[in-house]
Amino acid sequence: MPQRAATVVGGGIGGLAAAIALHRRGWRVQVLERAPRFTEIGAGISLWPNALRALDTLGLAAPVRALGAVETAGGVRDRRGRRLSRTETAELVRRFGHPLVVLHRAELLRALTEALPPECLRPGSEVTGVRDDGHGLVVQHDEGECRADLVIGADGLHSAVRQDLWPDAPGPRYAGYTAWRMVTEPLAEPPAEGAATWGRGERFGYTALPGGRMYCFATASLPPGTVSGTTEHAELLRRYGSWPEPIPALLAAVPADAVLRHDLYELPPLPSFVRGRVALLGDAAHAMTPNLGQGACQALEDAVTLAACLDTTSDVTAALRSYDRLRRPRTQAVARRSARLGAIGQLAWPPAVFLRDLAARLTPERATLRSMAPVLGWTPPGAPATPTATDDETP
Secondary structure (H helix, E strand, O other): OOOOEEEEEOOOHHHHHHHHHHHOOOOEEEEEEOOOOOOOOOOEEEEOHHHHHHHHHOOOHHHHHHHOEEOOEEEEEOOOOOEEEEEEHHHHHHHHOOOOEEEEHHHHHHHHHHOOOHHHEEEOOOEEEEEEOOOOEEEEEOOEEEEEOEEEEOOOOOOHHHHHHOOOOOOOEEEEEEEEEEEOOOOOOOOOOOEEEEOOOEEEEEEEOHHHOEEEEEEEOOOOOOOOOOOHHHHHHHHHOOOOOOHHHHHHOOOOOOOEEEEEEEOOOOOOOEEOOEEEOOHHHHOOOHHHOOHHHHHHHHHHHHHHHHHOOOOHHHHHHHHHHHHHHHHHHHHHHHHHHHHHHOOOOHHHHHHHHHHHHHOOHHHHHHHHHHHHOOOOOOOOOOOOOOOOOOO
16 A cells, blocks of 8 residues: 655644654645744643643654653632632542643754654645645745645644635634733742733733743733834833732742744534645634644644544545544634633623622532643543543542
8 A cells, every 4th residue: 555645734733743653653744834844933821631641642752751840739829819620630630640840942843843754754845735636745935845644724723724724714803801921030939820810801910840940921801903102111110019829929030032922712513624635724724812722732632533533444534533423612712711711811800800809719629630630630531531530539
């Protein structure tokens, strides 16, 4: 049987994971990335138990975990710094088999690129179209064209593959708030726990990275395209400089030129993630807000699920239909849940904020973790089901 060929459009986390999964199954894979290098300019990334389970099927969970920091505990605080909720990593591990690991996005991308032969990686290749000429798929890019038995569109929120083959699909929509992301310099005494602080139409969160650094993020409800009157670092100081410690100390440890800001967008639900032998994956298929920390986690799930579906049949079209049935309902449900959490976190009307904070304070940790089971308890196709601890069990 001739070796099957796959072209992955987009060299981000999901695209690289899909390429690794297919390469290890004997596919001839190439990853076309429009940027001149395979790199990430982002800040931190959270890998929840479901993502680590996906990485484990690629043989990468242990090396990736070694690059990150395990969050010992996290929770939510109110604008005065009072604790509203708290979750310990030990309980997360007991229930779902893995902790929450936080690392720099660039470190994760480096681990993924190093898991592929260099000849699979083609940076500086911007895709302009995909067509089926009756003999196979033809991917057009700025250096010419290539042929493939399978094309994976993993090219992000503004996916060229989606725009080409799903021309009638609605485009990304603004979530209603903007976000800042940043990494501090190493701290002599970093906070012992991560936390998200909820204000009125604003939030600020932080969690540990290796080496004493902290990954921080903030959100504010603003019209899309709003421009800060000064630098983004100065804007953060203006908005959050008087918030409870350790927030002012963390902002003081952030280099003034190291703040990233992006308006947050989400993708309206698509009726299908596949067109013939073309599949969408990650943000190209289901871009979601970051409130659950599940964007990259869901892309990793996509990648290993797609490869597992292709294992079941030589008919690529049939395999992709199975992929769509497995992934579309799940990812769209996670996206809706993330949007709801974001709406709650961004509440600004004082009575609503009071009720939100009261509800968070009265909700037991076990109830919070139990509600997360549908997201964090995911098991890769074909793998033994992961037992999930119940509230009645003892550690």
